[in-house]
Amino acid sequence: MDVSKLSVAVIGGGIIGLATALTLADRGHAVTVYDPDPASGATRHAGGMLAPTAEVVYKQEPLFPLMQAAAQWYPELVALTEKSSTKPTGYRTDGTLVVARDRADNTHLEELREYQSLHGMEVERLTTRQARSLEPALAPSLAGAVGIDGDHQLQPRLFTQSLIDACANASVEFRAAEITDVSEVDADQVLISAGLGAADITGWYEGKNPLDLRPVYGDIIHVSVPEHQYPLLTRVVRGFVEDRPIYLIPREDRTLTIGATTREDGRENPQVQGIYQLLRDAIEICPAIEECDFLEADAGARPGSPDDLPYLGRVSDRVTVSTGYFRHGILLAGMAARCGAELVEQIAPSISLEACDPWRHRRDS
Ligand SMILES: Cc1cc2nc3c(=O)[nH]c(=O)nc-3n(C[C@H](O)[C@H](O)[C@H](O)COP(=O)(O)OP(=O)(O)OC[C@H]3O[C@@H](n4cnc5c(N)ncnc54)[C@H](O)[C@@H]3O)c2cc1C
Known part of the structure; x- marks a missing residue:
């Protein structure tokens, strides 16, 4: 397999799937996003605060470095989007x-x-x-x-439209299809970024789905x-x-x-x-x-996940999971896009994802 140009199926086109798809396309991969109705999930209803500091919750220390990294990398994601789309993002850094x-x-x-x-x-x-x-x-x-x-904002409905436009201009293909089993998709690599829908996607585990989403x-x-x-x-x-x-x-x-x-x-x-x-x-x-x-x-x-942390990691030689972003998914997209792409490419992620192991709430082991 030529790892410099992979075919990647992204299942779910909310902010996480779209931002990761664009990042993968920018890194030279052939990307297809599968979603019956892109940007219709949690992303559509979000406020859009990029608030790694104000959103801090006591005793959630493992989240802090992820939130800080996401905020630090956000300008990169916005710049990548603006490279391929002139649509407004609503990104503002007024504090x-x-x-x-x-x-x-x-x-x-x-x-x-x-x-x-x-x-x-x-x-x-x-x-x-x-x-x-x-x-x-x-x-x-x-x-x-x-x-x-350091706490900023964007307008999620605008930003996802600019992400969709940027993806299309960067040759990402969109298929209006619901995927229920990862073996249905023909691709070198698969990213499951279907938000709550990830709980119903099979084909990558034995027994019960290890993702405890609510x-x-x-x-x-x-x-x-x-x-x-x-x-x-x-x-x-x-x-x-x-x-x-x-x-x-x-x-x-x-x-x-x-x-x-x-x-x-x-x-x-x-x-x-x-x-x-x-x-x-x-x-x-x-x-x-x-x-x-x-x-x-x-x-x-x-x-949501039981510990309020996302599920982000490789779960097999072909499948990567990226979901469970709970109340911070707009912010964490800045981290999920970069690290999700690195995981798909099987290179070490830019930040430790140990706390995000998709298997950590497995109930049948
Ligand atoms: C009221 C509210 C306010 C919020 N405010 C903020 C905020 O200010 N800042 C912040 O950082 N976060 C905020 N959030 C959280 C944020 O919205 C989420 O964490 C984030 O949108 C999750 O994005 P996602 O792409 O993982 O999921 P989603 O946006 O839910 O996208 C999932 C996509 O997958 C698709 N899909 C589902 N199942 C399948 C399938 N089987 N096959 C193919 N496609 C499928 C769906 O159609 C959907 O488009 C808020 C959320 C809410 C509800």
């Missing part, structure tokens, strides 16, 4: 503010800042006056704020900022309101994304309670949101 609604939220923010600093992340304590001079639309009564310059739903809202108020915000604003996390993502098309809840109730539609809570908390942080036009209430399912 992030995190604010606290009341004193208890401020204590939480300060504890988190200490934890982030302990892990070498750059977080700047700001007075609420400083925060409001950066973002005058913030509520005057906030209790605290920090600035995180849908973790999130409600999310899109509003439009009236012309006279634009730009309401100029950077991502995250907040804690009575300990509930919330984020507001301003876009260049005058929309604002407000997200996101976390629930495991199996209900696919946006839930009234979640939407109400998001709007109420968003207005607490930025009162002028009351005057925005309501555009869309949406909900999507994150592909």
Whole structure:
């Protein structure tokens, strides 16, 4: 087999499959993406924060280096996309503010800042006056704020359209087909990047599927900022309101994304309670949101794993798995694309993927 030019079948065209397909095509391989409806999964519903620092969760240390590497490599992925497509990506590097609604939220923010600093992340304590001079639309009564310059954003629906366009221009073939068994596809190498759908793809293991994937739903809202108020915000604003996390993502098309809840109730539609809570908390942080036009209430399912870490690794001489990106898949695409391509080429990945072993939750061994 000529490893410098492989035929690669990518099963699943969400952000992970598309970004990896483009990277593989750029490295000279013949790539086919199989997906009945590309970019229709979790990626379509995501907020699009690229937040290796603000998204830190206590006791998830194995995730941190993956998130940091992804953020570091993101400009490369965006540049690769822009090399083959002129479509907009919504990629912005204006930084992030995190604010606290009341004193208890401020204590939480300060504890988190200490934890982030302990892990070498750059977080700047700001007075609420400083925060409001950066973002005058913030509520005057906030209790605290920090600035995180290294946390960025993109617009997932735009970015996947530019990735699809870039892939097509880089000779990636698209087939509108659902694959249920990897032996159905004729290719030197296969990448399973089907998000939650990976749980139903067979042909690469004995017994039960070792991937322990579950849908973790999130409600999310899109509003439009009236012309006279634009730009309401100029950077991502995250907040804690009575300990509930919330984020507001301003876009260049005058929309604002407000997200996101976390629930495991199996209900696919946006839930009234979640939407109400998001709007109420968003207005607490930025009162002028009351005057925005309501555009869309949406909900999507994150592909969760038991330890919140992805499944990324080779599982046979022909198959590589890349799924389970849970709440960080937009960010982690910056890492998954590069390391996924390296795994397909059977070369050492640029970062240790030991914590991402696809077999680690195998139940029948
Ligand atoms: C409300 C919400 C907000 C989020 N916000 C953020 C955020 O701000 N930042 C962040 O980093 N992450 C965020 N996420 C998480 C992120 O969206 C996911 O981790 C990421 O989109 C996963 O991408 P994926 O390509 O693995 O899966 P998906 O986007 O789900 O794509 C899987 C694709 O595989 C296809 N497929 C499935 N089965 C098959 C099959 N058998 N054969 C062929 N194709 C198949 C599907 O059609 C789909 O197109 C959010 C998620 C949600 C729901």
